[in-house]
Amino acid sequence: MATALISVSDKRGLIPFAAGLIELGFDLISTGGTLDVLHQASIPAVAASKVTGHSEILGGRVKTLHPRIYGGILSRRNRDHSAELEAHGIGEIDLVVVNLYPFREAVKDPSINLTDALENIDIGGPAMVRAAAKNFPVVTVVIDPEDYDTVLERLKLGEIPDRRILARKAFAHTAAYDAAIVRYLDADEEQPDTIHLTLNKVETLRYGENPHQAGSLYFEEGASGFWGAVTRHKGLAPSYLNLFDADAAYRLVHELEGDACVIVKHANPCGVALGQSGLEAYQRAFDCDPKSAFGGVVALNCTLDLDVAEAIMDNPKADVVIAPHYAEKALEVLRSRRKAMRVLEAPTPFAPYRTLRGVDGGFLVQDANLVPRDRxxxxxxxxxxxxxxxxxxxxxxxxxxxxxxxxxxxxxxxxxxxxxxxxxxxxxxxxxxxxxxxxxxxxxxxxxxxxxxxxxxxxxxxxxxxxxxxxxxxxxxxxxxxxxxxxxxxxxxxxxxxxxxxx
The missing domain is CATH 3.40.140.20 (AICAR transformylase, duplication domain)
Structure with a gap:
């Protein structure tokens, strides 16, 4: 009989997953709110306190920190370990399903105080996840509800889930969690002694700056940025250079007051203009340097309407168009012609607070180059x-x-x-x-x-x-x-x- 320990803050998919484990013959151990949810769904599960022989203490701060839990997770399943577990009356735990207190979500609330933030730091959860991940040759660890279906499917087929991949994901999860805590405690430090970045890959790009270079897009966990809310209306997937230039163009155009247009090529503006309308701003920006505008990024800070769309189509091609809003008829024009051109809709950019530049063996870090304009x-x-x-x-x-x-x-x-x-x-x-x-x-x-x-x-x-x-x-x-x-x-x-x- 296999045993699963389930203790999750994110309850998405919990009930069907737990029910599937019961059908496969698993015994379930659970804690606190997770146990209540399982019992409300008539899914049998044993409280961790029954396993440890010790009730939860300190208002739930200590639930699972006990040899009867960690011995069951960390046993290598060899003769010596099995004999030791038997001598102490400890059962093996084969599957650990844990995700952590929502610290990162909690500290996004600007009104949260330090006491409440600290209460959202998980202790037992990361310990169980790390223990299971360390012992991945014989224990399966699941930290993401998105993996429930895959794990169940493999188990139903009598197969072993890819424990190495799940363990790697688990260690990344706990590392990112700790990094978020450090960032929160470092919030008042402009140049902290250590910088912990968690970068999550969101897209593999066709290549980097050149075809012989691999390239990918990552988002920094916990950071605000407009790229995570961009809508792609048409065209090929943006390339490394498209994203680089579009970022520069869009941040510059949003520094300008009134209707404005910026055209960027190879990271530098080659056309910038103000106008009484988006059309006038675009035409004036394009006329600044029509030769350099070919294959560039066109960015507006106002609605891109039909007139602007037709003007863009009448000029030599742009690789990317990015704006905060599009008129529907403008999108129809942009979708129907130049199918490779990327058409992006994006919210207002956030002001950057720090820049990093890679050097051999490290990074150069500096505050963002903000441009005050107080006369x-x-x-x-x-x-x-x-x-x-x-x-x-x-x-x-x-x-x-x-x-x-x-x-x-x-x-x-x-x-x-x-x-x-x-x-x-x-x-x-x-x-x-x-x-x-x-x-x-x-x-x-x-x-x-x-x-x-x-x-x-x-x-x-x-x-x-x-x-x-x-x-x-x-x-x-x-x-x-x-x-x-x-x-x-x-x-x-x-x-x-x-x-x-x-x-």
């Missing part, structure tokens, strides 16, 4: 002051610059980024590249730099493109020289005091 923290350092219209372009260029690979220069005019100089080792080269892309469209516009101008040559290149305002962090030993150059050319210059390198 009261900025200084106008020239006699010439920006007008209100010029402030719009200054703030747009400054924001786009923070989302562009360094060294970065962005030229903006009339509510659009007309020239993006990205990823240059020399700042003056970034200025010249941005000016080249802008041509004559930067005249009267704004220039943003992600870091200070080390020499006046970069500023001179921007001035030659026709800009009238400049925004940069300042902080160079040659700030006075650069400010003097701005005065000389009649430019208004704003210093933010905050650098925005991006790599």
């Amino acid at each position: 009261s923290d900025w200084r106008v350092v020239t006699k010439q002051k920006p007008t209100e219209d010029q402030w719009v372009d200054l703030e747009l260029a400054y924001l786009v610059c923070a989302f562009t690979t360094s060294n970065a220069i962005v030229l903006a005019s009339e509510g659009r980024a007309v020239g993006v100089g990205a990823g240059q080792q020399s700042r003056v080269d970034a200025c010249e590249l941005a000016a080249h892309k802008a041509a004559d469209r930067a005249v009267g516009g704004a220039c943003a730099s992600d870091a200070f101008f080390p020499f006046r040559d970069g500023l001179d290149a921007a001035a030659a493109a026709g800009v009238k305002t400049v925004i940069q962090p300042g902080g160079s030993v040659r700030d006075d020289e650069v400010i003097a150059a701005a005065e000389e050319q009649g430019l208004a210059m704003v210093l933010t005091g905050m650098r925005h390198f991006r790599h």
Whole structure:
């Protein structure tokens, strides 16, 4: 006669699973609320206290921590262990079905206090799961209701469930549980001594950045993020680069006020514009750099309607379109043409709080590069002051610059980024590249730099493109020289005091 110990917080599928075990001849041991549910369903089960000979104590804090439970789970079923169990009157436990107190769910409630959070930390459950997983050659451990049907099916066929896979899943479960507790207790630490991440694989991608690289999408357990709520309306599954670029585009477009569109290619914005409508924003963004927009990601922060959908179809292909809402007729157009194009609907992104970058043997960890836009923290350092219209372009260029690979220069005019100089080792080269892309469209516009101008040559290149305002962090030993150059050319210059390198 086989024995199963069942103690679960997640009661999904419990009754049919337990009933199936009874049909297979299992004796059931259970605890607390699980035992009550089984008895209410007329499923016979013995209380763990009957097995241990000791009632639950401390309000249920101690139920199963007893040699009669752990001896039954940890026995290797060899002659010596079997003799020892018999000498102590301990029965073997063949199947352990346990999931844990819902600590992770409980601490999502911002009003929870420390006392209540601690009460949701399971002790006996993880111990039983780990004991069963350690002894997986002879004991089956099940922590996920999604596995009930498979386990029952194998048992009904007289087969042994794949205990190694179930044990691996069990250890991952307890590791993630402990990591969640550490994260909760570390919540007040900006840079804690240890960082425990639990990443759950949600999708195998066709490949990584290149076809010879394997790639997958993982979600961080316990973290908030918009990707978990994305609806895929059509198209191929997004690739690694699609997801990378769409993330950058969607986060940038949601930093903009009013109807806006961002087009990203290879992680850098190549078109950014504000508009009176989604259509105007898209058309203006596409016109910023039509050549680079080919095969890029189009992101909007407003409803994508029929007019926008038709405009996208009329232009060279986009690999991905992402927006918070779609008009039904727009979806019909997008579904009927360019079947490979990915059409994604997503909620507003959450502000990131930390970034990690892999290095050999470790990670570089930093706070997220948030972009404050409080003018009261900025200084106008020239006699010439920006007008209100010029402030719009200054703030747009400054924001786009923070989302562009360094060294970065962005030229903006009339509510659009007309020239993006990205990823240059020399700042003056970034200025010249941005000016080249802008041509004559930067005249009267704004220039943003992600870091200070080390020499006046970069500023001179921007001035030659026709800009009238400049925004940069300042902080160079040659700030006075650069400010003097701005005065000389009649430019208004704003210093933010905050650098925005991006790599």
